[in-house]
Amino acid sequence: MERTAEELAREQREISISEFFEKNRHLLGYDNKIKALLMIVKEAVDNSLDACEEARILPEIYVKLEEVSPDVYRIQIRDNGPGIVKKHIPRIFGTLLYGSKFHRLRQSRGAQGLGISCAVLYSQLTTGEPVEILSSTGDGTTHRYKLKIDIKRNQPQILEEESLDLGQWHGVQITFLAEGKYKEHKQSVLEYLKETAIANPYAHIIFDSPTGRVEFPRGSEELPREPKAIKPHLHGVELGVLERMLMTTKARTLLSFFTTEFSRVGATTAKQICEKAGVDPRISPKRVEDEQVKKLMAVIKETKLIAPPTDVLSPLGAQLIEEGLRKELSPEFVVAVTRPPAVYRGFPFQVEVGLAYGGEIQETRLYRFANRVPLLYKQGDCAITKAVETLDWRRYGILGDMQLGKPGVPLAIFAHICSVWVPFTSESKEAVASYPVILKELKLALQEAARKLSIWLSGKRRAEYQAQRLKTFEKYAEETAKAIAELVGEPEERVKELLVNIIRRGKNGGETEREAEAAGASGA
Amino acid sequence: MEEKPREKLKQLGLQVLKQLEERKNPDLVLPIRTLSNIYFDEKSRLIRLGDKIAHRTYLNVAHTRKFMQTLMVAAECKKIIEQGVTTSIRDLYYALKRTIPGTQENTFEEQNESDPIIEDLEAALNVLRESLHLQADRKGYVAGPLVVKDAGDIIDCSKMGSAGWAIPSNVEPEVIQFIENKAEFVLVIEKDAVWQRLNEDKFWKKHNCIILTGKGQPARGARRLINRLHNELKLPIYVLTDADPWGYYIYSVIKQGSINLSFLSDRLGTPDARFIGLTTQDVEEFGIAKNVTIKLDQGDIKRAQEMLNYVWFKPKEWQEELKHMLKVGYKLELEALSSKGIKFISEKYLPQKIKEQRFLP
Known part of the structure; x- marks a missing residue:
């Protein structure tokens, strides 16, 4: 029996998806057992936070890791x-x-x-065990599933299915059994949750780790505004995507395809594009030939289009960033800056930076986030790292040889990029690609925040210097007064009173201003 | 002069008190005593202090501690003057050293903190340390046909045995008076060992002179005594040191004073002093064996090169000697003359130089 080309193609696709994962685990982040544990927790928690925010619910996240046999963990994530x-x-x-x-x-x-x-596939491949899912929409019924993935068909394989009455609970709970290794270093589940708590201060997270319970309390009762969905922008569309969209659109004509499937394209512009490419705007999108698609793409590249709407993004805002940094890092000073939205390749994006200084912070560290998700790997490849490293921090009075990950300057650098489509350097979403406009926005945000930190630092140094000065003057007052009294034969008490008066007055005197400046300039 | 130092110290205190009463930042005015404020006065041929001044103010964190120390030293000096006692600069340091309440810090940590303060006061008030009733360790000895009155006792320096008369810290006229002198010149010797050799040989008797050693760089007492012997008794001063940059430097300090005590050059310097030896040129002239010379080290060479540019080493004889030293590349100690016999220095070298009046200016 002959099979159609479509059937063959479908089969091929199904095989390649599952095989792709088996052979290319590392591309999706499952490089080793330590990282695999992080990936599973991260995928589930990211989904929970997305779902809560979309439903405007203050997130309550519970994570539990338990070693059931050597290097095999039960991983449970529950949300509200x-x-x-x-x-x-x-x-x-x-x-x-x-x-x-x-x-x-x-x-x-x-x-x-x-x-x-x-994550489901990974746990199934390493232990052969299904995952267990509990879900309720709050209608009094909880659905419980035990399922695997049918790798060949890329279909769920349901092993158990039942309905339970667990009261008015709503949310999702998922339990994995997977190979893994638990460590508490800088790229760990613990660190991921801590950084998540910084960038999502409205979430309450409880983590029962193999070494005990860690709780990340809520720092704010306020959710950031809801992001809006937008249609793609023509300048951000690649050839393949355009071809696929032409095939699946419900539009009857090429003209209406452009005006309904993309943002910021009016009838006039759409007509212009078609005419320039020599394609009839009235034909059905499904009938556009390959050569014509190429021509359309070339014309689109040269057509001036209105930038996409940028009010669709949901930055955290300076206040939430500051709250997050304050509650998790207990710094002495914190400042945050949110840049206005900008556009790269037709995608709106927005950059935010927070700086936390002193207090319980011990070293210089960079915290990178994309759409509120901490980026723990590939720091060196990331646009954020590049922007941080090329900034001349000394200009802002941040002294010493500041090096990321080294003690010396107690500074936490928080940088967040949010976008409808964050350009990652790879599928595992660990580093942001260095588009010039993204680097520029990052740099502007860092500069503005550094300026604010610099003002605070010089004020602090000034205050410290003034306190030190006063201490010095007071320290030597007693002996000086005694000596003057002996020389002139006046009562010591009177001389001391006169001297103390001078010290109090001199605290903010004219001459002292110059001294303070000099001390500031030399970095005292 | 006797009452004045006490009065000057009191004035210093009154001046500070006045500033305090006027609610001004207390300010002490001090001459600057560094290289930037000294110059060579061609007329008097002395190193002199310029007129640059520094302000030491209380409300300047870099000054506060020194301000306190200055007034503490001043107050202590006034006290000991009033008690009619004299104390050593080391005693003064200990008398003023105490822990500042509530700190780990002492008013003075080392004696090298209090010594410069004394010099500051001397320069600021134009008084001598000795008239503030302070004295340093004695250093230096004298032998020869000289009779002095030392604190009321008559001392005959020709009858002081093998050790000689020790030069006191304070040789000002109120303590030391010259009673009788038969000497015709003064020989100043860098090294005590050589002085002892000459004393044993009774060199001073044979040549009718005073022999004086400062044991290395002479202290103020010895320099002041040389100054007085020259100015009051009109005795020529001949200086004998090692033939090396350090020896020549000692000579220059005796002759025109030092940078640090430039405010005292009038009393401590003796511009008419002459250099009798050694020179590196003596090696050839007196047939001294080359194997008793010492190779110049890097420091010597650098020093000799610097000295070529000093105003007071500009006379052509000195330029010749320094260039010669650099050319031959060696230096010579006084003791090296003993290679020609133990009495060579006293019976041959010095008599010949004095007879021929062969001195460097």
Whole structure:
């Protein structure tokens, strides 16, 4: 029996997805057992936070890690989100590339529908065990599933399914059994949760780790504003994507395809594009030929288009950043800056920077975030790192040889980029690509924050210097007064009173100003 | 002069008190005693202090501690003057050293903190340390046909045995008076061992002179005594040191004073002093064996090169000697003359130089 080309193609695709994962675990972040544990927790927590925010619920996240046999962990994540309707549960967890977010542009943590199902697949590949999912939308019924992924068909394989009555609870709980290794170093589950707590201060996170309970309390009762979904912008569309969109659109004509599927394209512009490319705007999008698509792409590149709307993003805002840094790092000073939105390759994005100084901070450290998710790996490849390293920190009175990860300057640098599509350097989403406009925005934000820190630092140095001065003057007053009294034969008490008066007055005297400046200039 | 130092110290205190009463930042005016404020006065041929001044103010963190120390030293000096006693500069240091309440810090940590303060006061008030009733360790000896009155006792320096008369710290006229002198010149010797040799040989008797050693760089007492012997008794001064940059430097300090005590050059310097030896040129002239010379080290060479540029080493004889030293590359100690026989220095070298009046200016 002959099979159609489509059937062959579909089969090929199904095989490649599962094989792709088996052979390329590292591309998705599952390089080793330590990192695998982090990846599973991260995918689940990212989904929980996305769901809570979308439903405008203050997140309550519970994470539990338990070693059940050597290098095998039970990993449980529970949230208080809106839950998942029954019919979607198996597909979300049991199908790779199934997701609600893939066909839209909206600032969120996950986008490809790949993360959580990869976690399921990884645990299944390492232990052979299914995952257990509990979900309720708050209607009094909780659905419980035990499922695996049918690797060949890329379909969920349901092993157990039941309905329970767990009261008015709503949310999702997922339990994995997977190979892993638990460590508490800088790229660990603990660090990921701590940094998540910084960038999501409205979340309450409890972590039962193999070494004990850690709680990250809520620092703010306020959720950031809801991001809006937008249509793609023509300048951000690649050839392949355009071809696929042409095939799947519901638009009847090429003209309406442009005006309805993309943002900021009016009928006049759409007509112009078609005419310049020599394609009839009235034909069905499905009938556009390959050569014509190429021509259209070339014309689009040269067409001036209105920038995409930028009010669709949801930055944290200076206040939330400051609250997050304050509650997790207990610094002496904190400042944050949110830049206005900008556009790269047709995608709106926005950069935010926070600086926390002194207090319990011991070393210079960079905390990178993309859409509120901490980036723990590939620091060296990241645009954020580049921007931080090229800034001349000495100009801002941040002295000494400041080096990331080294003690000396007690400074935490927080940098967040949010976008409807963050340009990562790889699928594992660990480093932001260095687009010039992104670097520029990062630099401007860092400069502005550094300026504010610098003002505070010089004020602090000034105050310290003044206190030191006063201490010096007072220290020598007694002996000086005694000597003067002996020389002139006056009572010591009277001389001391006169001297103390001078010291009090001299505290802010004219001459002392110059001294303080000199001391500031030499870095005292 | 006797009552004045006490009065000057009191004035210093009154001046500070006045500033305090006027609610001004207390300010002590002191002459600057560093290289930047000294110059060579061609007319008197002495190193002199310029007129640059420094302000030591209380409300300047860099000054406060020194301000306190200055007034403490002043107050202590006034006290000992009033008690009619004299004390050593080391005693003064200990008398004023105490822990400042509430700190780990002492008013003075080392004697080298209090000594410069004394010099500051001397320069600021134009008084001698000795008239503030302070004295340093004695250093230096004298032998020869000289009779002095030392604190009321008559001392005959020709009858002081093998050790000689020790030069006191204070040789000002109120303590030391010259009673009788038969000497015709003064020989100043850098090294005590050589002085002892000459004393044993009764060199001073044969040549009718005073022999004086400062044991290395002479202290103020010895320099002041040389100054007085020359000015009051009109005795020529001949200086005998090692033939090396350090020896020549000692000579220059005796002759035109030092940078640090430039404010006292009038009393401590003796511009008419002459240099009798040694020179490196003596090696050839007196047939001294080359194997008793010492190779110049890097420091010597650098020093000799610097000295070529000093105003007071500009006379052509000195330029010749310094260039010669650099050319031959060696220096010579006084004791090296013993290679020609133990009495060579007293019976041959010095008599010949004096007879021929072969001195460097």
